[in-house]
Amino acid sequence: EVQLVESGGGLVQPGGSLRLSCAASGFTFSSYWMSWVRQAPGKGLEWVANIKQDGSEKYYVDSVKGRFTISRDNAKNSLYLQMNSLRAEDTAVYYCARVFRVVVPAALAFDYWGQGTLVTVSS
């Protein structure tokens, strides 16, 4: 059974940093592009970042470029999102998602999602 379990969310002040983690199991993690997708409270979904199977290619939505870094450790079956210079508008539930269809650099569809981890940016 495919499982994605996020962790690392919490309350952080504006300008602060957080590192999200996603533990993957039940599939060959190293064979898939992976993504982070976020959902602000009561709002819709927004793709945040993609990473290729070997970590050699990474893509970001404009609003997080230069502040967020996606990475992975295939030996640990883990995906990460380092978030720096956090802003109030980054407040959201962050989902780790497996990419089902990709046309580089876009993840066209996500077939498995974690339950999400809430990041709240507030003073």
Place this chain on the structure above:
Amino acid sequence: QSALTQPASVSGSPGQSITISCTGTSSDVGGYNYVSWYQQHPGKAPKLMIYDVSNRPSGVSNRFSGSKSGNTASLTISGLQAEDEADYYCSSYTSSSLVVFGGGTKLTVL
């Protein structure tokens, strides 16, 4: 990139069919056959229901179908069931080589 436009809410009675629209432009929905649909129950993770406009992933009921005409994609749910009550989101590839989501539609089963 602006979000795709979906109706805020739709409703239907059990057994009926409903359609949710997703309107974009020729730079996204109209330009590519890369529209996906997701179902999200409250407090839960999204679930992929349709990809590439009209394809269903393994395990998704054939009561769910997708189509596209011009700049508008549609998700149709036939034989509506109580468990279908959820939020539905569309997404599309864009000419900026990114993916954009719709604002979401709340489906109420009366």
